[in-house]
Amino acid sequence: xxxxxxxxxxxxxxxxxxxxxxxLLAEKGLLDPAAVDAVVEAYETRIGPRNGAxxxxxxxxxxxxxxxxxxxxxxxxLELGFTGRQGEHMVAVENAPGRHNLVVCTLCSCYPWPxxxxxxxxxxxxxxxxxxxxxxxxxxxxFGVTLTEGTEIRVWDxxxxxxxxxxxxxPAGTEGWSEAALADLVTRDSMIGAGLARxxxxxx
Amino acid sequence: xxxxxxxxxxxxxxxxxxxxxxxLLAEKGLLDPAAVDAVVEAYETRIGPRNGAxxxxxxxxxxxxxxxxxxxxxxxxLELGFTGRQGEHMVAVENAPGRHNLVVCTLCSCYPWPxxxxxxxxxxxxxxxxxxxxxxxxxxxxFGVTLTEGTEIRVWDxxxxxxxxxxxxxPAGTEGWSEAALADLVTRDSMIGAGLARxxxxxx
Amino acid sequence: xxxVHDLGGVQGFGRVPxxxxxxxxxxxxxxxxxxxxxxxxxxxxxxxxxGRHARERLHPVTYLASSYFERWLEGLVLRSVxxxxxxxxxxxxxxxxxxxxxxxxxxxxxxxxxxxSTRVPYDRPETEGLPAPYAVGDRVRTRMDxxxxxxxxxxxxxxxxxxxxMRHGVHVFPDVxxxxxxxxxxxxxxxxxxxxxxxxAEAEPGASVTxxxxxxxxxxxS
Amino acid sequence: xxxVHDLGGVQGFGRVPxxxxxxxxxxxxxxxxxxxxxxxxxxxxxxxxxGRHARERLHPVTYLASSYFERWLEGLVLRSVxxxxxxxxxxxxxxxxxxxxxxxxxxxxxxxxxxxSTRVPYDRPETEGLPAPYAVGDRVRTRMDxxxxxxxxxxxxxxxxxxxxMRHGVHVFPDVxxxxxxxxxxxxxxxxxxxxxxxxAEAEPGASVTxxxxxxxxxxxS
Numbered sequence: 127x128x129x130x131x132x133x134x135x136x137x138x139x140x141x142x143x144x145x146x147x148x149x150l151l152a153e154k155g156l157l158d159p160a161a162v163d164a165v166v167e168a169y170e171t172r173i174g175p176r177n178g179a180x181x182x183x184x185x186x187x188x189x190x191x192x193x194x195x196x197x198x199x200x201x202x203x204l205e206l207g208f209t210g211r212q213g214e215h216m217v218a219v220e221n222a223p224g225r226h227n228l229v230v231c232t233l234c235s236c237y238p239w240p241x242x243x244x245x246x247x248x249x250x251x252x253x254x255x256x257x258x259x260x261x262x263x264x265x266x267x268x269f270g271v272t273l274t275e276g277t278e279i280r281v282w283d284x285x286x287x288x289x290x291x292x293x294x295x296x297p298a299g300t301e302g303w304s305e306a307a308l309a310d311l312v313t314r315d316s317m318i319g320a321g322l323a324r325x326x327x328x329x330x
Numbered sequence: 331x332x333x334x335x336x337x338x339x340x341x342x343x344x345x346x347x348x349x350x351x352x353x354l355l356a357e358k359g360l361l362d363p364a365a366v367d368a369v370v371e372a373y374e375t376r377i378g379p380r381n382g383a384x385x386x387x388x389x390x391x392x393x394x395x396x397x398x399x400x401x402x403x404x405x406x407x408l409e410l411g412f413t414g415r416q417g418e419h420m421v422a423v424e425n426a427p428g429r430h431n432l433v434v435c436t437l438c439s440c441y442p443w444p445x446x447x448x449x450x451x452x453x454x455x456x457x458x459x460x461x462x463x464x465x466x467x468x469x470x471x472x473f474g475v476t477l478t479e480g481t482e483i484r485v486w487d488x489x490x491x492x493x494x495x496x497x498x499x500x501p502a503g504t505e506g507w508s509e510a511a512l513a514d515l516v517t518r519d520s521m522i523g524a525g526l527a528r529x530x531x532x533x534x
Numbered sequence: 535x536x537x538v539h540d541l542g543g544v545q546g547f548g549r550v551p552x553x554x555x556x557x558x559x560x561x562x563x564x565x566x567x568x569x570x571x572x573x574x575x576x577x578x579x580x581x582x583x584x585g586r587h588a589r590e591r592l593h594p595v596t597y598l599a600s601s602y603f604e605r606w607l608e609g610l611v612l613r614s615v616x617x618x619x620x621x622x623x624x625x626x627x628x629x630x631x632x633x634x635x636x637x638x639x640x641x642x643x644x645x646x647x648x649x650x651s652t653r654v655p656y657d658r659p660e661t662e663g664l665p666a667p668y669a670v671g672d673r674v675r676t677r678m679d680x681x682x683x684x685x686x687x688x689x690x691x692x693x694x695x696x697x698x699x700m701r702h703g704v705h706v707f708p709d710v711x712x713x714x715x716x717x718x719x720x721x722x723x724x725x726x727x728x729x730x731x732x733x734x735a736e737a738e739p740g741a742s743v744t745x746x747x748x749x750x751x752x753x754x755x756s
Numbered sequence: 757x758x759x760v761h762d763l764g765g766v767q768g769f770g771r772v773p774x775x776x777x778x779x780x781x782x783x784x785x786x787x788x789x790x791x792x793x794x795x796x797x798x799x800x801x802x803x804x805x806x807g808r809h810a811r812e813r814l815h816p817v818t819y820l821a822s823s824y825f826e827r828w829l830e831g832l833v834l835r836s837v838x839x840x841x842x843x844x845x846x847x848x849x850x851x852x853x854x855x856x857x858x859x860x861x862x863x864x865x866x867x868x869x870x871x872x873s874t875r876v877p878y879d880r881p882e883t884e885g886l887p888a889p890y891a892v893g894d895r896v897r898t899r900m901d902x903x904x905x906x907x908x909x910x911x912x913x914x915x916x917x918x919x920x921x922m923r924h925g926v927h928v929f930p931d932v933x934x935x936x937x938x939x940x941x942x943x944x945x946x947x948x949x950x951x952x953x954x955x956x957a958e959a960e961p962g963a964s965v966t967x968x969x970x971x972x973x974x975x976x977x978s
Contacts, residue, residue: 140785140826140829141783141784141785142851142852143829143847143851144785144788144789144792144829145785145788145850145853145854146847146848146849146850146851146852146853147792147829147832147833147842147847147850148788148792148853149850149853150842150846150847150850151792151796151797151836151842154841154842155797156796156797156836156841156842157792157795157796157797158795160860160861160864161791161795161864161868162787162788162791162792162794162795163791163859163860163861163864164860164861164864164865164867164868165790165791165794165795165868165871165872166787166788166790166791166860167860167865167868168865168868168869168872169780169790169872170780170781170787171865172865172869173869173872173873174780204875208873209873209874209875210872210873210874210875211872211873211874211876213875214875214876214877214878215877215878215879215924215927217922217946230764232762232763232764232765232910232912233761233762233763233764233808233908233910234761234808234811235824239872240873243780244780244790246775246778246780247773247775247778247782247823247824248772248773248774248775248778250823250824251772251773252594252595252763252769252820253769253770253771253772253773254772255763255764256763256764256765256766256767256769257769257772259764259765259912259954259965260764260765260767260912260951260954260955260959261960262960262963263960263963264960265772268771268772268774269772269774276962277962278962278963278964279960279962279963279964280948280963280964280966281963281964281965281966282946282965282966283764283910283913283965283966283967283968284968285908285909285910285967285968285969286878286908286924286927286930286944286968286969286970287804287878287927287928288924288944288946288968320774344563344604344607345561345562345563346629346630347607347625347629348563348566348567348570348607349563349566349628349631349632350625350626350627350628350629350630350631351570351607351610351611351620351625351628352566352570352631353628353631354620354624354625354628355570355574355575355614355620358619358620359575360574360575360614360619360620361570361573361574361575362573364638364639364642365569365573365642365646366565366566366569366570366572366573367569367637367638367639367642368638368639368642368643368645368646369568369569369572369573369646369649369650370565370566370568370569370638371638371643371646372643372646372647372650373558373568373650374558374559374565375643376643376647377647377650377651378558408653412651413651413652413653414650414651414652414653415650415651415652415654417653418653418654418655418656419655419656419657419702419705421700421724434542436540436541436542436543436688436690437539437540437541437542437586437686437688438539438586438589439602443650444651447558448558448568450553450556450558451551451553451556451560451601451602452550452551452552452553452556454601454602455550455551456541456547456598456816456817457547457548457549457550457551458550459541459542460541460542460543460544460545460547461547461550463542463543463690463732463743464542464543464545464690464729464732464733464737465738466738466741467738467741468738469550472549472550472552473550473552480740481740482740482741482742483738483740483741483742484726484741484742484744485741485742485743485744486724486743486744487542487688487691487743487744487745487746488746489686489687489688489745489746489747490656490686490702490705490708490722490746490747490748491582491656491705491706492702492722492724492746524552536765536766536767537766537767537768538760538766538768538820543758543902544758544759544760544816545758545759545904546759546760546812546813546814546815546816546819547815547816548815590768591768592768593768593769593770594766594768594769594820595820595821597768598760598816598817598820598821599817599820599821678915678916678956679956679957680765680912680954680955680956681956681958682767682958689911690902693900693914693915694900732902733902734900734901734902734903735901736903736904
């Protein structure tokens with residue numbers, strides 16, 4: 127069969143093209159390569175799903191914060207210092223017994239960067255974009271997530287500048303945990319709806 | 331830019347795959363290579379647009395035949411000996427002053443093989459299949475066909491086993507011509523609606 | 535669209551690659567692919583609609599990036615693999631095989647012309663229990679469904695209002711036969727749609743598209 | 757669908773290529789592409805919607821066969837070429853250039869975090885002349901149009917009935933701003949559709965899809 131995985135067959139050609147373009151743009155004064163390095167470093171090390179995990183943990187631990195998150199997620203997230211590009215307008219959607227939320231962007235790959243960092247490749251894949259709206263339960267099964275029979279699935283297709291953050295269900299056995307300890311249970315995938323929060327170690 | 335022309339970058343790999351498949355099918359008794367040769371020869375030399383041109387020429391020259399073609403194109407075409415695979419159910423659609431017909435198959439590449447032979451690559455292209463229904467006038471312009479302002483365009487999307495044969499307008503200056511001479515003016519493209527019949531030599 | 539083969543009206547494609555006096559084939563391998571598809575053994579119950587659906591089921595990227603004969607090649611592979619007759623690895627093992635082409639035997643060519651000039655019609659007798667057909671001139675509206683299997687109602691014509699302009703009789707229904715459900719013959723019509731109904735305000739003026747659609751694709755329009 | 761980027765509901769794709777603890781990048785070139793898109797000079801009047809539309813305007817085969825960062829690469833090329841700043845041949849002439857990567861300056865990283873953590877909102881004041889907004893709970897139906905430019909109404913949700921579940925205020929309207937027509941701010945809503953309304957009888961039970969749609973995408977539903 128022909129190779130139909132995107133992007134892996136032309137790697138060296140693509141690499142060379144990227145370097146050529148960067149060199150050209152830099153020579154023409156359209157780009158500062160050092161700024162490229164800096165912004166990549168910012169997204170690699172400073173802006174990532176640890177941010178969102180803090181939001182989720184606080185929502186679990188602090189009922190007043192949860193109320194503010196429900197009322198105005200953008201402001202509540204900003205309380206923790208997180209805002210910016212691709213997170214200008216935030217909405218938190220909460221999982222609950224019998225209700226699961228899943229976020230996708232079928233038209234491109236919109237994603238809440240300030241709280242989750244850059245999207246993983248699977249989120250940006252043709253497969254996820256095509257299938258998440260049509261067969262979310264099958265897609266979740268691909269991820270190893272099996273929901274209770276009868277669970278309502280709410281898929282959110284991010285067609286505007288509103289960014290949806292899934293608040294996963296708080297795992298059982300975490301009563302009284304600190305926000306920092308809770309945040310360690312919050313995976314990136316759980317904030318997309320593609321996973322659940324981790325159970326505490328030792329839990330069944 | 332990446333090469334996005336279909337099919338030209340993997341030629342030698344595809345050729346090898348075709349040979350491998352044919353060898354394999356033949357060894358398993360699923361295919362007789364000599365039959366492949368014979369059917370290809372049949373479509374290369376015996377079944378082609380000269381057939382359709384005879385139908386069109388007769389429709390131009392013989393009003394009784396035209397009436398039969400309008401009434402039951404399948405039978406009228408069979409009178410000339412043409413029928414078979416992909417021509418089981420024929421309908422003739424006539425161009426006229428102020429009305430032009432264009433045939434496409436958006437879902438695959440259905441085509442009236444007994445009268446036109448095998449479809450040309452452009453007819454089978456993504457481009458033609460995508461654009462012919464949405465912007466037929468622009469597509470015709472690509473082919474060098476400019477219709478009189480206000481001409482109605484009827485596009486036929488061959489979604490069933492009905493096959494449409496366009497009867498182009500008879501060129502002026504051909505009064506009294508024999509059917510054989512008329513047939514020489516009838517191009518394959520004119521019977522798809524992608525062209526017009528040729529004007530007689532020496533005509534303006 | 536349901537699948538990427540459903541190309542009607544899809545935007546972003548460029549100039550149609552027209553060439554004058556184009557040959558039937560652009561390489562001998564294309565001839566072999568055509569011929570193999572026409573004469574290779576087909577699985578029990580195979581039909582033209584399953585053949586189309588095999589090509590439609592190619593991976594979307596493969597489909598869109600492939601030429602017509604590449605799709606036919608992979609459709610034939612798919613059908614032969616699904617029949618349990620060959621395995622992909624067996625093809626790989628034969629790579630490098632010499633070309634089996636040979637000069638055709640004129641008598642066999644005659645036989646092939648005869649064979650492929652035999653009419654195998656798709657119309658069927660009108661049986662009891664079919665719904666009353668629409669009449670020429672009736673206004674109809676196409677279904678909005680986006681079915682998962684083979685269908686001959688293109689996405690660009692879903693949920694649109696048109697007029698029945700021909701009755702073609704009762705024909706095998708590919709939306710069933712292509713999915714292994716038998717012939718399910720029903721009424722077939724040519725239905726004409728104004729281009730503006732299909733493509734909105736930006737449609738070319740004075741254009742229409744006529745599609746052949748089956749009774750279950752249609753509902754009466756008010 | 758209008759264009760192949762409009763992937764929602766398109767069939768034939770396989771398993772989602774999920775990998776645990778996936779890194780942000782699968783190669784240094786992806787980093788450069790991301791960074792270039794974020795910091796390269798943009799043409800006057802450029803906006804996020806034009807950026808999306810540049811990627812959408814890639815050739816359909818190129819789009820579908822490319823990875824996310826390949827699309828971002830070609831979108832950046834397209835915008836720079838259309839601005840008249842570079843030519844394709846100039847890129848070709850630079851092939852073989854060494855990598856310009858260098859250890860990032862920590863102060864510049866701080867500045868970048870600051871820059872990209874600045875909120876540049878897309879909501880706008882409600883101006884006079886806007887239509888009266890729909891209310892939460894209103895039943896609406898999406899338009900059937902298949903426009904030729906940029907749009908944020910996906911094909912799978914065209915002509916479908918849903919319910920307004922949130923009002924997001926007045927936002928820049930990409931169907932205008934992505935096509936060079938200015939911001940044209942108007943009411944934005946979250947609209948929920950039952951899966952069965954979108955995908956018919958074969959939809960998964962108990963599922964819905966909520967899309968953010970603008971007032972002009974919607975009509976009142978009876």
